[in-house]
Amino acid sequence: MGILTDILLCPVIGMILILLTPRKSEKAIKIISLIVSGLSVILSFIAYNRFDPRNVLLQMEERISWLPQYGINYWNGVDGLNISMILLTSIVIFTGVIISWKLSYRVKEFFALLLFLVIGVFGVFMTLNLFFFFLFYEVAVLPMYLLIAIWGSTNKEYAALKLTLYLLLGSAFMFAIFLAIYSLAGAHTFDLLTIKKQVTFDPAFQKVAYIGLFLGCGVLAGCWPFHVWSPDGHVAAPTAVSMLHAGVLMKLGAYGIIRVALFLFPEAAHTWAPFTVTLATFNILYGALVATQQKDLKYVIGYSSVSHMGIVLLGISTLTVTGLNGALFQMFSHGIMTALFFACVGHVYDECHTRYFDELGGLAHKIPILSTFFIIAGLTGLGLPGLSGFPSELLVLIAAIKTYPVSGICTAIGVVVTTFYIVSAIMKAFYGPLNKHFEHIKDINLWQYFGRSILVAFLLLLGVWPKLFLDIVNPITTYLLMKPF
Secondary structure (H helix, E strand, O other), rough: OOOOHHHHHHHHHHHHHHHHOOOOOOOHHHHHHHHHHHHHHHHHHHHHOOOOOOOOOEEEEEEEEEEEEHHEEEEEEEOOHHHHHHHHHHHHHHHHHHHHHHHOHHHHHHHHHHHHHHHHHHHHHEOOOHHHHHHHHOOOOOHHHHHHHHOOOOOOHHHHHHHHHHHHHHHHHHHHHHOOOOOHHHHOOEEEEEEEEEEOOOOOHHHHHHHHHHHHHHHOOOOOOOOOOHHHHHHHOHHHHHHHHHHHHHHHHHHHHHHHHHHHHHHHHHHHHHHHHHHHHHHHHHHHHHOOOOOOHHHHHHHHHHHHHHHHHHHOOOHHHHHHHHHHHHHHHHHHHHHHHHHHHHHHHHHHOOOOOOOOOOHHHHOOHHHHHHHHHHHHHHOOOOOOHHHHHHHHHHHHHOOOOHHHHHHHHHHHHHHHHHHHHHHHHHHOOOOHHHHHOOOOOOHHHHHHHHHHHHHHHHOOHHHHHHHHHHHHHHHHHHHOO
């Protein structure tokens, strides 16, 4: 097998080793998690370096016939749409393991489930078979219930159940469309590219299938009005799970829209574009406005994610190369940024045992390094030039202004509102008088500093040098939109 399977095997081997490790050997379990996640980062970088962006065809393909009579094949491959998502996943899980180093409750189960979840995420981003897409999708979603219900906080059982029900509903809807595609195609295969090459669907079915997939995948992407599971899930989840949840898991939904819905049904995408643009605009404005009213720091980040994922959905819905490039850029940028956000909020909660603005304040006096990391994440979120949020949001804004001016203006208003609530959150939590109860709190240590620095490095690198990312995605987005497969 090739390098993609090697990446996928990293969490598989790590999970097996953890299950074989005695429960009391907590340090060994953490080291296993760190090594396998570190290996996945190294292998992802190797795959990234091998990737030829000038070649719009699939690269590094791996194929094994599993149930050939039903068209179910283990088929992996990368192009400009998913190579960066694989890298994003490996970075977030590696830093998530570092951030979770202090965990002391049921360590074995936690890291085993965390790696199980990552298997699903890697699988979705790699596979080109709809059956395996759904299978890995479920593997990525189901561990969230246990990870939140056992290690979470703040109405954790309610949030875990709500998240699970919403995501299962979305995935059931998605699987129904997959079965309809399989049945109507008559090609007896779930292979995505084979279906695209051999089958011409009825226009009426294309319209139904596209919007069905957009909404089914959109549930996981936090699409309004199906976003309601998202902020509660963010708030209740433990730190590393929040990082994966907002940083990577929500991207699966947006990726599914591009990889399956837009790829198979480009004409229907144009038909539904005014509707999906409207939904995305609601996402941006609603998420930003609700974030201004929150009193819990983690809820601010949760609703911020809803708003920022709206920018991703808007970029996709513009059906322009600029907009789709911006959407993919925003997926990567938001994944890194929100992981940094939750890594910072997790430390605040560990030290202060509260996230409410009424009780916080002046934390920068006691934890200046952590405060700096949070501010960098905040500046990325509001689109400050020099950080990765600027080029990604700018591209989507340009595309929206050209194609749907009203939506573009609303997006610009959303960016202004985002600036307001992020600056407000920074001022309330980190500046002003220090609560006397927090005189004892400590800043992050060198190990924790290392984990967050990796995330900051990527925010700065892509902010200063966006060409590094755009050179990867631009050929495939141009091919996808200008020359439908």
